[in-house]
Amino acid sequence: MTVQLPSVLRRLLAHPRGMVPTLYVPTIIVLCGLGPWLLPFGELHVDLYHRFLPPLGNGHLLGTDEIGRDVLSRVLMGGRVSLLVGLVSTAISTLIGTTVGIVAGYHAGLARFLITTVIDAVLCFPVVFLLLTLAAVLHPGIGTIIGIITLVSWMEVARVAQSQTRIVRRQDYVTAVVAMGAGDAQVLFREILPNILPAIIVSATLNIARAILLESYVSYLGYGIQPPDASWGNLLNNAQEYLESDPWLAIIPGAVIVLTVVMFNLLGDALRDAIDPSRRSS
């Protein structure tokens, strides 16, 4: 399956379910990236005279928190961390997963046997328990979070890469290339990799959504990103205390998480349909 980028983009934008996330994802990345230069208030600017301002109060678009910090600034700064964790851990786990998956998919044999059974087995474990134990024991920080999220999420990509490689490997033209004496490296990089890339990209997009969600769990429970640094998860850390009086402190950061994760998931689905239009009709 060869994929033309312009036609994929056209199909992606043809349907609102593809267009909305395609526009949203770059926007939120840029907004969070430029966060500090966009805002009148520093994220750590404490203003004890203006605590618990509701949204739109005194120039604070999304209000202020329990020590008077601007919630919008906190959300954008939290987004930097959450998106960074999502993107970097996905990049690493995609690299690992793709490598492992190709190795397992390319040659039948002991490696495939071991890798596939181990992946299937690992996927059966309740990963959040493992994740939290690791997070609680290790020194907290962005690097740690990225590491442990990578550790529990490379299997999904590996599974996709493995099955795709097996499919491509069986195609007649690949058999022909092998028959003409091409080396393993040539087959892998010239034939296999370009052909499984679309599926990998889809899987990676969905993985970003999952990673952002996982980070929010760990940080919400207090084992992830530590205050005063913000992340979308730890903004909700003590929001439950103020739920009665100041619900927006819980609702706003959570809504941003939901929106972003929904968009990455929608983008993944839309990409899958755009890359392979025959799926759409099913």
Place this chain on the structure above:
Amino acid sequence: MTDRNAAPLLSVRNLTVSFGGPDIVDDLSFDIGQGEIVALVGESGSGKSVGSLAVMGLLENATIQGSACLSGGVGSGEQEASTELIGLPARRLRALRGRRISMIFQDPLSSLDPLQTIGGQIREVLKAHTRLTGVALHSRSIALLEQVGIVDPEGCLALLPQRLSGGMRQRVMIALAIAAEPDLLFADEPTTALDVTVQAQVLRLLKGLRDQTGMAMVFITHNLAVASAIADRVIVLYAGQVVEDAPADVFFRRPAMPYSRALLSAAPRLEAVLAGYGHLEAPRGQVPSPGQRGTACRFAARCDDVRDTPCLASMPPLVSIAANGEAHHTVRCARWEELAP
């Protein structure tokens, strides 16, 4: 075999089917006599399957106009009045399906329930249409499988469809379709997916069943050789319309419509088909799609004998060309007289 003077079993008049766009089947009219085997022949896109599914009431999201009248049968002892199938409430239509009209399809494997034994599936159909229970149900199941030529019916009852060969599966499918002794069976390309030798066996089986039970049959195929092996009458469809309707012996001897002639000259003979040269080669060009049919003769673009007038002037009507004393024969060609051999 066919008594033209008796009321036809099924009378389709001006049947028009669309799926929200242009008409797929366009003003289709034909009759099926009691006990008659009619081959509905055409290339893909001619509307032969859609028309049949419309009569069966198996189309979803379709706009169906026209009439399909099933004459009263003596199904379960008492005389029934004739029934208009188009627009019949779903409940009444369902009561007719399987019992008066039934249908089999091309791929018997995907037509059967993969999770139920053959016996279970036969009992399911029998229970839906008869009051048989217990031993009677069992012996009727056995009898049905024997009727379709299954050698070990007792053993077959306990098997799942995946365990049977393609030909056996289609036999089982036929057993299911005739379980409630319908008067009319639609068979949609029932031999296309089968091995060549098995094809011939299934054709013989179907013809034998008709001789035995008097069940009429609409045999849908794109394969003229298969049609010649089984049909009493051939109806050729082209771009959603009937273009020729003739007794089989007349049709294969001297077809009147240029399209029929083109099909016949392109068609391999039965022996060739059975030897594996499967599918009929269509005349040059393609069937116009439903949106591009125009108001002229629809075959004009592919016809060797086309003239500006009359062919392109207007849509030729379906006219009767049966000579005195001859059986029913109609054709849709403005130049049929000039072109007659």
Place this chain on the structure above:
Amino acid sequence: MGNGNLLYVLRLGGVKILLLLLVSMAGFTLLHLAPGDPLSQFTLAPGMTAERLAQIAHGMGLDQPLWRQYLHWLHGIMTGDWGHSFRDQSPVLGIIVSHLTATIELGLAALGISFSLGLGMGLMGALRAGRAVDDVTSVISIILFSLPTFWLGLVFIYIFSVRLQWFPTGNFSSPGDRSIVGYLRHLALPALTLGLVSVPVWSRYMRTFAGEILKQDQIRTARALGLSSGRIIVHRLLRGALLPMIPVAGIYLPTLLSGALVTETVFSWPGIGRLFLDSLQYRDYPVVMGVLMFSAILVLVSSTLAELLHHVADPRLRA
């Protein structure tokens, strides 16, 4: 999933047991290298001396090499002695079992909600494939899939407890109220939270499996043979789509347990999820390890059972 080979299921079960051992080793090592000495709870006790501390350490087996401690612990796990809590010295297995009821109750209620909603949504989407209903159910499914469980819990508490005051904000029961209605009112919000976030597990698979069956000719054939639509939906569609859902139940349990952990925290529900987090906080490592092993064993057993059950229930695999 879908690998119908019985041998594969058994092999996978074997690998899972090996993996369980590996995870237990890693967890055990990690927790012993972790900051927060289990002895730290005693050091501040009045009148504590170094000798006394060493005595306690010896009593707890902390002076032995790590691999011996691990073997000792593993032997204990197999013989039902899961160690003792650092916090109150009560046996770990007993603590876990006493917290299990709450989690099972919550889990069953959530399972009921998510299974019925997921089944309905998946079926509706499949039956109306490509139409508005299909789009709506799949978007709902994506949204539910994207919800952080804790946030949904917070929103529910805000709407139904704080504003509408229909349900209590948390806990197992109110003091002095032992009635079944009171219990159900406490169960409602956590069960709804956990149930909703796990709807997509069922709805997505149901949509796929039912969609595959509807694409087969067998549905059209069954109609052509005059079977009633009720019979076709129940006997062909539901039966055919539910069979491959059996192994999905094996995937569902880890999702449910992970979700329960967060839900129980938000709603102060005294189940094993909350027990796990509390123990993590107090560095009560025997209990942490206990819950980790317990949930892993639970998932292992249930997923293998689900796969075996699939083999018994599906006539295609039995043959």
